[in-house]
Amino acid sequence: MADSAxxxxPRPCPVCRKPVERESPHRPFCSARCRQIDLGRWLAGDYAIPGEPADPEEEPG
Structure with missing residues (x-):
């Protein structure tokens, strides 16, 4: 029996929220532009997890 679900x-692009087709070469983004925007956000530190500042004296090494 075949599954008839x-x-x-399509899932939305994490940047612009447009639907992204499964065959998209830029998946999970809808385009190369959205992929570059996301990379820029990572490099700028926009995706940092908030928390207490790290104490440099406590770091090993």
């Missing part, structure tokens, strides 16, 4: 809708 309906196909899942």
């Amino acid at each position: 309906p196909p899942r809708p």
Whole structure:
């Protein structure tokens, strides 16, 4: 018996929220532009997890 579940809708691009097709060469993004925007956010530190500042004296090494 074949599974007759309906196909899942395309997931949204994490940058612009447009649907991203499974065959997209830029997946999980919709385009190279959105991929570059996301990389820029990572490099700028926009995705940092908030927390207490690290004490440099406590770091090993």
